[in-house]
Amino acid sequence: MTEVSRIGLDLAKKVFEVHGVDAQEAVTLRRSLRRSKVLEFFGRLPACLVGMEACATAHYWARELRRLGHDVRLIAPHYAKAYVRRHSNDAADAAAICEAAGRPAMRFVDVKTEAQQAAMCMHKLREMLVKQRTMWINQLRGLMAEFGIVVAAGPRHVGELLAILADPEDQRLPPLAREMLLQAAAALRDTELRVEAVEKRIVAWGRDSETCRHLITAPGYGPILASAMAAIVVNPAAFASGRHFAASLGLTPRLEGTGGKVRLGPISKRGNGYLRRLLVNGAMSVLRSRRAKQDPWLAQLLASKPRLVAAVAVANKMARIGWAMMMRQEDFRQAGGGMRRRAPTGPSLAPGSPRSRTLRAACGGRRRRSLSAAARGALGTPGRDEETVPAVEQRNIAAARRTAGDDRSKACEGEGA
Numbered sequence: 001m002t003e004v005s006r007i008g009l010d011l012a013k014k015v016f017e018v019h020g021v022d023a024q025e026a027v028t029l030r031r032s033l034r035r036s037k038v039l040e041f042f043g044r045l046p047a048c049l050v051g052m053e054a055c056a057t058a059h060y061w062a063r064e065l066r067r068l069g070h071d072v073r074l075i076a077p078h079y080a081k082a083y084v085r086r087h088s089n090d091a092a093d094a095a096a097i098c099e100a101a102g103r104p105a106m107r108f109v110d111v112k113t114e115a116q117q118a119a120m121c122m123h124k125l126r127e128m129l130v131k132q133r134t135m136w137i138n139q140l141r142g143l144m145a146e147f148g149i150v151v152a153a154g155p156r157h158v159g160e161l162l163a164i165l166a167d168p169e170d171q172r173l174p175p176l177a178r179e180m181l182l183q184a185a186a187a188l189r190d191t192e193l194r195v196e197a198v199e200k201r202i203v204a205w206g207r208d209s210e211t212c213r214h215l216i217t218a219p220g221y222g223p224i225l226a227s228a229m230a231a232i233v234v235n236p237a238a239f240a241s242g243r244h245f246a247a248s249l250g251l252t253p254r255l256e257g258t259g260g261k262v263r264l265g266p267i268s269k270r271g272n273g274y275l276r277r278l279l280v281n282g283a284m285s286v287l288r289s290r291r292a293k294q295d296p297w298l299a300q301l302l303a304s305k306p307r308l309v310a311a312v313a314v315a316n317k318m319a320r321i322g323w324a325m326m327m328r329q330e331d332f333r334q335a336g337g338g339m340r341r342r343a344p345t346g347p348s349l350a351p352g353s354p355r356s357r358t359l360r361a362a363c364g365g366r367r368r369r370s371l372s373a374a375a376r377g378a379l380g381t382p383g384r385d386e387e388t389v390p391a392v393e394q395r396n397i398a399a400a401r402r403t404a405g406d407d408r409s410k411a412c413e414g415e416g417a
Contacts, residue, residue, distance in 0.1 A: 004029050006049045008098025010090050011057060019094035020048075025102075030091065043068050051101025053077045053093075054109040062111040074109040075100050110234040119205060119231035126198045126224075127274060129191055136188040143181060147173055158188075202227050214325045218332035219291060220282035220318050229322055232275055236327050242320030249276045251316040267312060276315070283314035 004020040007029065016038055020029030033041055038061070042050070047069040052058050054074040062072040075097060081088075083096035100106055112120075137158050144150075144161055149172055151160045162185050164170050165178060173181070206212035206227040215226035239245040246252060250270040257263045269276070287310060292298045301310045325332060 004045065004048050006098055006102055007045075007051070008094045008096070008101060009050055009052045009061075010094040010097060011052060011055060011061065012090065015090070017090040017094040019091065019098045021098060021102075032090075039064060039068070042070060045070075047071070049073065049101060051075055051097045053080055053097060059112045059117060063114070066111070072111065073101055074111060075106065076109060079106065110238060112234055116231055116234060119227070122198060122202050122205065123224075123228050123231065123274065126195065126202065129195045129198060133188065133191045133195060136184060136191060140181065140184055140188065143177070143184075144173070147177065149173070161185075162188075199224065206230070210329065211326055214329060214331050215322055218318065218321050218325065219289075220279075220286040220314070221322070222282065222285075225278040225282050228275055228278055229326070232272055233323075233326060236323050239323060242323040245323040246316045246319040249279070249319055251276060251279070251312060251319055279315040279318055280311050282318060283311040286314055286318075287311060 003022060005023045006021050008019040010017040010019075012035075014035055016033045016035065018029060018031050018033060018041075019027070022028050042065055048071070050065055050070045050072045052061065052072065052074055054076055058074055062074060065072045080093070080097050080100045083099040084092055085096070086092070133155075137155060140158065140161055141151075144164070149161065149164060151157045165173070165181055165185055203223045206216070206223050209227065209230050211230040212223075212226045215221050215229055216223060221229075233245075236245065239248065243252075247268075248271045250268045250273075252268060253264040254266060254268040255262055256265050284307075286292065287298065287302065287307060292302060298310075298314070301313060305313070321332065
């Protein structure tokens, strides 16, 4: 058999499809494998590049093939789909994966370890139990509403329904309906106990995670969100900046347009939906707290935007802050009295002053410069997105400000003369 340099492996429950090419991109391998024969087949092959879709069981197979010496790369399914020719089947999918794995600009998914997947099991189980709890609550509400028993919306009012069920003197429910609803109430209590047990285990795991201990110090981050972020984000360095990380979670507007006309739509909702939902929930808690009234940025945001739109904006900010803390492995440092770092103002830099307008024009308007990848992580004061500015750049900025001030002074002297 001709030497294979790259393989596309389409995963399945029982029958796997293999598509291989050589260094000249010529197809040299096409075959199907039973699940029990996959490791035996790849054990006989020389080390090569193996591409797979990041779907169910992908991380397990990636770890096993890496133990055999292969270079395994996981590809997001919607990235590999673009390389499917005509009709989609297992063999065509394997060929598309092989083609996508060889693209130099392709983005790959980091392989999770067994410990990271074990941590994700806690959150997957909690997510399922919370859905089941919501199902039981809705079932109780719907069935009791058929008999004219209605309480206020919200899970906190379900206790009123349970009290009515437990009261034998309440004759609004027929005996048969009460018997069945008591079983539903017992199932609801059991589900709530299971949710509490899983959440206690998540909190205990977070105490042992250094990343989780750093994240929980930021506004809006609780033990559930901090532990989920630490478990899901395997390699934060894979993102060039906090903005890239927030965009990967679907917290940025979707761009649509052509002919030079670009329109901003709703958020893209791509990436991990569970983590995005937790971030929005944490953002809502920030907007309900005292911080929303004390922070000028949050107050202005709530005054100009609907609450849900403001929550998405705060969730975007929280994602960028979380990325910065995971990169530096340090606690949250509050700057400027709120989530947004405010530029220092004084007599010479008051908003609307001549020198303020001059400096703003010299620095490119109201935007502050962001850091390059080389500058990120250097020592200095925190800047935009909680990034750091090296001391050299600080001196250059200070020199530019002094030069702008001197030029303005000379201009004023010339006008006075």
